[in-house]
Every structure is written in structure tokens, then in C-alpha cells.
Amino acid sequence: MIDLKHLREHRDVYEAGFKKKQFQVDVDALLALDEKHREMITKVESMRAKKNEVSKQIPTLSPDERTATIKEMKTLGQSLEDAEYELNTIFVQLKEIQHSLPNLPHDSVPEGKTDEDNQTLRTVGELPKFDFEPKDHLELGESLDLIDMETGAKTSGARFYYLKNELVQMEFALINWLLQKYVSKGFTPVTVPMLVKEEMMYATGFFPADKSEIYRVNPGEDDLYLVGTSEVPLAGLHMFKPLKEEQLPKRYIGFSSCFRREAGSYGKDTRGILRVHQFDKMEMFSFCHPDKSWEEHEFLLSIEEEILQDLKLPYQVMAICGGDLGAPAAKKYDCEVWIPTQEKYRELTSCSNCTDFQARRGGIRFKGKDGTQLIHTLNGTAMASTRTLIAIMENYQTAEGSIRIPDVLQSFMGGQTKITPKN
Numbered sequence: 001m002i003d004l005k006h007l008r009e010h011r012d013v014y015e016a017g018f019k020k021k022q023f024q025v026d027v028d029a030l031l032a033l034d035e036k037h038r039e040m041i042t043k044v045e046s047m048r049a050k051k052n053e054v055s056k057q058i059p060t061l062s063p064d065e066r067t068a069t070i071k072e073m074k075t076l077g078q079s080l081e082d083a084e085y086e087l088n089t090i091f092v093q094l095k096e097i098q099h100s101l102p103n104l105p106h107d108s109v110p111e112g113k114t115d116e117d118n119q120t121l122r123t124v125g126e127l128p129k130f131d132f133e134p135k136d137h138l139e140l141g142e143s144l145d146l147i148d149m150e151t152g153a154k155t156s157g158a159r160f161y162y163l164k165n166e167l168v169q170m171e172f173a174l175i176n177w178l179l180q181k182y183v184s185k186g187f188t189p190v191t192v193p194m195l196v197k198e199e200m201m202y203a204t205g206f207f208p209a210d211k212s213e214i215y216r217v218n219p220g221e222d223d224l225y226l227v228g229t230s231e232v233p234l235a236g237l238h239m240f241k242p243l244k245e246e247q248l249p250k251r252y253i254g255f256s257s258c259f260r261r262e263a264g265s266y267g268k269d270t271r272g273i274l275r276v277h278q279f280d281k282m283e284m285f286s287f288c289h290p291d292k293s294w295e296e297h298e299f300l301l302s303i304e305e306e307i308l309q310d311l312k313l314p315y316q317v318m319a320i321c322g323g324d325l326g327a328p329a330a331k332k333y334d335c336e337v338w339i340p341t342q343e344k345y346r347e348l349t350s351c352s353n354c355t356d357f358q359a360r361r362g363g364i365r366f367k368g369k370d371g372t373q374l375i376h377t378l379n380g381t382a383m384a385s386t387r388t389l390i391a392i393m394e395n396y397q398t399a400e401g402s403i404r405i406p407d408v409l410q411s412f413m414g415g416q417t418k419i420t421p422k423n
Contacts, residue, residue: 001361002101004034004094017104020322022113030097037094040087047080100208102327103357106294109331112321118334119321124305125314127338132399136341137390138272141167143401145422146393147273158270159262159277163389166419170392170405171280171385173412175255178282178307178382182253185303187284190254192233195224203239203362204232205328205354212263230254231379234285235358243287243375245368249296250287253382255280273386274346282382287364290356293376294331297353300380301333304349307382310408313391314338316345328354337391348387351380 007014011027018025054073058066110119141147146167152160163171179189195217201207206214206228215226227233234254243250258281269275284303288296301317308315320332329352336345356374358364366375396404403419410417 001098001357003360004030004098007031008034014104018102020105020109020111021102021325022323023102025101033090033094033097037087037090040083040090044080044083044087047076047083051076051080099202099361102209102325103205103330103354105322105325105329106331106353108319109325110319110321113323114321115324117321118324119319121317121319121333123314123316124309125312125338127314128340128395130340130397130399134340134394134397135401136272137274137393140393140397140401140403141272143421144403144419146419149272157277159275161273161276163273166413166416167389167393169413169416170389170409170419173409174383174385174388175280175282176412177408179253181307182284182303182382185251187251187253190230190234190237190252192227192230192254192256194227194233194256194259195222196227196232196236197224200232200236200362201225204235204358205326205361206232209327213261215259215261226259227256228258228260229281229379230256230258230283231285234283234379235362235364235377237285238287238375239362239364242372243366245289245366248287248289248366248375249292252285254283254285256283257281272390274390276386279387280385284351284378284380284382286378287366288376288378289366289368290373290376293353293355293378296376296378297331297333297351300378301335301351304333304335304351304380304382308335308337308348311388311392311406313395315348320350326352328352328357330355330357337387338395339391340394346387348384348391349381351378353378 002014008031011031015027051073054069058069061069110117112118135143138147138149144166146164148162148164152162183189198207201214210228214228217224217226233256234252237252238250257278259278262275262277265275284300286296286300305315305317315335315337318334318336320334325332332350332352334347335349337348339346354377356376358377359374364375364377365372392406393403396406398404401421405413405417405419
């Protein structure tokens, strides 16, 4: 949520930020509504004060004065009721606009409108060289009895699937390996609720911007939402009780299944498990001191890169441009991994600094020597199950149709080194 006082004082900064994010904002109308809101607050408070003051005097008045004053107070009471209604109406309008406004982008964020304008910062690792025609992940998955899309479509619909056999073992190997890695780095492991209240979606900035992507459960009854990332419930860990400054940064590694409608992806990536409605995900989340959040952002990115280097997957790091940044993030990196059969890099992980955007919306604070302050929140993908499995399957395939298991995962798969065709 945007600080309107700060916007009034630094209008040019906000207009430039909204423009970089390709977000249309009528700043004149917003500030006019804000001014009207502040005027109405003053008016209502003045009327309430007068009503209270005169009410205390009524018992001391003569009968004639009391009658006239009571009549006057009835008129004032109606005017106050009308003014309070107008104030509440303006307040709701103002909050709706504030909730729709994005976080300001950092100065280092590249200009651009779409993902085609994102900038490559570095490319790491050698691309695999095959002396055979590589198979895509679905062909490998079907031939090795690892993926069943046909039954998934019958039981649940398009973009659903079954993982089977060694691919399930590989996913759990990834989870266990990463848990070990993150705990050794001081992260607290957490499993999270996968259903959250609407206010959590607003607090983290997924509503209203991404509302079309989120599954809603039992509207009017439970009225809960399935999370598209554990970032949402992780943000709630310290939403209701301030942290102490000496506890910062407070880092978590969360695990959950994630659910996305993929509403805007009709016709895109329809083959296999690249773009699906349900997948498992491990997510980093950091509650950080405002003075340290840019340093923390680079730290989270360094772990994402460490994971890809340990898995020996070729990748590139992208700086996300303003138009592709999304509402909550002030700056975002993507790590894209090489997919051999597509002959291009595809997004695997992302890492965002949301500065105080989520904290302001959700009331997330810390107590320090300078009093209670808004905290900065950051998030980053540790592992998105289906895309990570795709990258391993395609980059580690062999001429005979097997899949080698990355060295770092073998001990978590009972020493197995390869997934081979079944007899």
C-alpha cells in the first residue's frame, strides 16, 4: 500500500515509478480524493467535539435554553450522521484505489513493457551436447512410466497430472536436500496452510491485481483461497506480533502445494507439466531490516544460483523490467534454466524485494531503538517441483532413454544413479 503523505511530498517520484511499471494512475484525482478525505476527517471530528461539549452543558442550562439546545443538537446530530456517511464513502473509495496501486520500482529496474524487455545479467554453465535427438520431458516421462497426463486429465481436467515411481522419489530427494541446505544456512523450515483468508491475499498484494489467478473455495461459506505460493501464509507469521530488531533478518523456508488457474495462459505450454494448475514449491521468505533489504535480496539470489550450480543446470539470471515486475515487488530477479528440446531458457525461480509494500498492507512491524517501524519483506523460489524436474530430466537424459540422477540427489535416492527403462 502506498503512503499517501509520502506521495503528496514526492509526487514526481511516484509518477515516474508508476510509469516505469506501465501502470496508469490519475494522480490528480487521487490527491483530490485524499484532500477531501482529510477535510472530512477534520469536519467530522469538529462536529463530534462540539456535540460532546454541548451535551455536557445541557444539564446546567435553564429549561428554555435546554429545549433550544436539544433541538440544535438534533440538527447537528443529523448533519454529523450525513458527514460520517460521506467520510466512510470517501474512505472506501480511497482504500480501493490504494489497494490497486503497485509498489514503486527500484531505480536499477530496467525500463520495459513485457518479459521481452528483461535484461540478461549473466549466463552460467555449459549447454548440454547430445549425440542423439533429445526427447522432451513428457516423452521421457511416459516411456519411463514417470508421468501420466492422460489419467490426470480424466480425473481432474487439463493441466493436471500424476507423477510416478522414481520421479516422485526425485521430488522428495530435492525437498530433503534443500531442507538440509537451508537449515544449515539458518533458515527455519515451515509447512504452511494452503488455504488463506481474503485479507491475506490483499496484505501480500496478490489481490486485486492477480485475483483471476487464484482459486476460491466455497464462496459465502468458508470463503477461503488456495495459495499460488507459500509466500502468502509465510507473510502472516509475523503479521500479528512485531519482531524485535535483534531478531532480524528472520528467514524461513516454506513448503506447500500451490494452485494456479493459469487464466491468462490459454494455448501456452499445453504439453507436459511445464505450466500446470497444481505443483509443489519450496519458498524462501525473509523479514528484514529496511537498511539491509537490498543486501538480503542479493543473498537470496545467491542461494538460488548455488542450487542450480549444485544441480549442474545451465541457467541465466534476468533483471525483470518495470512492466513485467508485478504489483508487490520493487525489484525482481528470475533464474531461467536451459530446456534442451525448446532450445531456450525458461523461468525456474524468482526472487523479489517487496520493501515495505506488504508490511504496510499487513501491518508487519519490528521494534527497535527508533521505535516501531515497518519491516521489509523478501521472497524467493527455492524449488518449483514440476519445472525443476523437467530441467533435470531433459538435461540429464542419455542416448538409451535413461535419466542420470544429479550427484547431490543420489544419497537421497538410496544411492541410485540413473532412472532406466522398465522391462
